[in-house]
Amino acid sequence: MLSVLVAWVSLVGGGTAGAARAASAAPGREAAGLRVGAVSAVAPGVGYREFSLKGRHGPAHGHLLTVDLRERRVSVDLLYPGVVGARSPISQLADRRGVVGGVNGDFFNIAEEQHPGVEATGAPVGPAVAGGRPLKAAVPYGQRFGPETPRGVSTEDVLGVGTDRVARLDRLRLDGTVRAGEDELELSGFNQYALPVGGVGAYTSDWGSASRLRATCGTDRDRAAPCSRTTYEVTVKRGRVTAVSRRPGRGAVPRGTVVLVGREGGARDLSRLEVGEEVDVVQRLRPREGGALRCALGGFPILRDGRALGGLDAATGAVRTAAGVADHGHRLYLLALDGRAAYRGGLTLAELASAMRGLGADDAFNLDGGGSSTLVTRDPHGGRATVRNHPSGGAERAVANGIGVFVG
Structure with a gap:
């Protein structure tokens, strides 16, 4: 050979x-x-x-x-x-x-038979990093697609290659916040097709034009559970709220814009934001095992x-x-x-x-x-x-x- x-x-x-x-x-x-x-x-x-x-x-x-x-x-x-x-x-x-x-x-959101009228997004289950840039975080375990997993596995598990050119198994956890004045919310989702119950997710231009409604369907333990009846969406452009809606929308998110989607308690928290208010959104993916990753997938x-x-x-x-x-x-x-x-x-x-x-x-x-x-x-x-x-x-x-x- x-x-x-x-x-x-x-x-x-x-x-x-x-x-x-x-x-x-x-x-x-x-x-x-x-x-x-x-x-x-x-x-x-x-x-x-x-x-x-x-x-x-x-x-x-x-x-x-x-x-x-x-x-x-x-x-x-x-x-x-x-x-x-x-x-x-x-x-x-x-x-x-x-x-x-x-x-x-990675496995991905391929079908939505359980939620009539809700489009599948095609988005992957786990975290993703491309060229050193975080693209998305992991969905709740109960929302994943794919076979039964071994004990102790999380949707945050990734295969990655570090900036040191060394491949490894790792986990990537979302670390994010939404700040408005003296108020601060924990960000529990980032460009993902399913949000934790009661959570708030951020959607950027990397998400694409797929509907954000899917993010409010199912629960942390049951992918087939009904969609939430309590939702809210806030559009933040260049650090300022420009639009609000009671239902998640669809369509491409322009660069420089972040769309915040909340369900249940997260929706109620977002509903307090007003058009014109200054908002700072920060999202990071933190590895558990080592240094920065150049690429990673779930x-x-x-x-x-x-x-x-x-x-x-x-x-x-x-x-x-x-x-x-x-x-x-x-x-x-x-x-x-x-x-x-x-x-x-x-x-x-x-x-x-x-x-x-x-x-x-x-x-x-x-x-x-x-x-x-x-x-x-x-x-x-x-x-x-x-x-x-x-x-x-x-x-x-x-x-x-x-x-x-x-x-x-």
């Missing part, structure tokens, strides 16, 4: 050290029947290979990108459609940004320090997407399985954790699966992104975000 990578890099000139490290990360064989194919170079420091294994529901076939973050030309960032409340296929996002590889990311951990988390589902097979971290955060693995059209069984979460450990990861993070699972690579010399796996249903699904690998 090493000779293949070194030969390719020699043809394009330089970069052998990073490519060799990516190729020489020989995967383990801990997952039962795990078979890994030969690596092919996507770019310096980035390799692609296929693998197969047999799960309890039958054979599974997958695709793996290995990213060496020690290679100085390699970087990782969030792929998203430009706003939080929107979706696009990963191949389109990859072509738009010129990445050499990537996978789909999902949930399944492997920490080489050990599977307790309570992982060992019965339900599904098509999966996952990311893994190894070599003290200097190596990143991006994985997607082939869809049900090709392989019916998929993997359980317990099997996925074992497979990620067998492929070489110390920590692993489960991302959105099923019809969303997509892995792409691109010829770095101007080609378009190619979907490497076989998505369920035979075509890509538009998704909220993903992880992109850049070289340059």
Whole structure:
């Protein structure tokens, strides 16, 4: 494998050290029947290979990108459609940004059967950071989409890459306030499709034009609960209230404007603000484990320090997407399985954790699966992104975000 990578890099000139490290990360064989194919170079420091294994529901076939973050030309960032409340296929996002590889990311608000007349926003569940800039915070746990999670998991869990170029699992907590004169309110939401009961959320130009009504539906424990009857919306432009409404609206939020949405007690607090009043809105995402993150997205951990988390589902097979971290955060693995059209069984979460450990990861993070699972690579010399796996249903699904690998 090493000779293949070194030969390719020699043809394009330089970069052998990073490519060799990516190729020489020989995967383990801990997952039962795990078979890994030969690596092919996507770019310096980035390799692609296929693998197969047999799960309890039958054979599974997958695709793996290995990213060496020690290679100085390699970087990782969030792929998203430009706003939080929107979706696009990963191949389109990859072509738009010129990445050499990537996978789909977080679970997202895909349907609203329980709330007639309320539009799905397409916004992701967990926090998101792109290019070092916070985009959104996490919804309450009871409002999440996705499978059952292991014990101790929060919607604040993220996979991120720091400004130090080191990948890690972390949590991002919202720290925000709304100040009006001597009054101060705690901000409990930021560009998210669901607010905590009694809370206040801030929506900026990064949210997009999706309706903000969805944010007041459901409860912290029941996504299907009715929408709140007590809501309020305040528009703040350049630090001053310019409009108020008793019902959350929709439409793009202009730059320099923040729209505050409240429900129950939060709505009553906002109703005290008057047009013309000065208001200061501050929102930050604070990491728990380390320094500033260049990029981050939600999902949930399944492997920490080489050990599977307790309570992982060992019965339900599904098509999966996952990311893994190894070599003290200097190596990143991006994985997607082939869809049900090709392989019916998929993997359980317990099997996925074992497979990620067998492929070489110390920590692993489960991302959105099923019809969303997509892995792409691109010829770095101007080609378009190619979907490497076989998505369920035979075509890509538009998704909220993903992880992109850049070289340059």
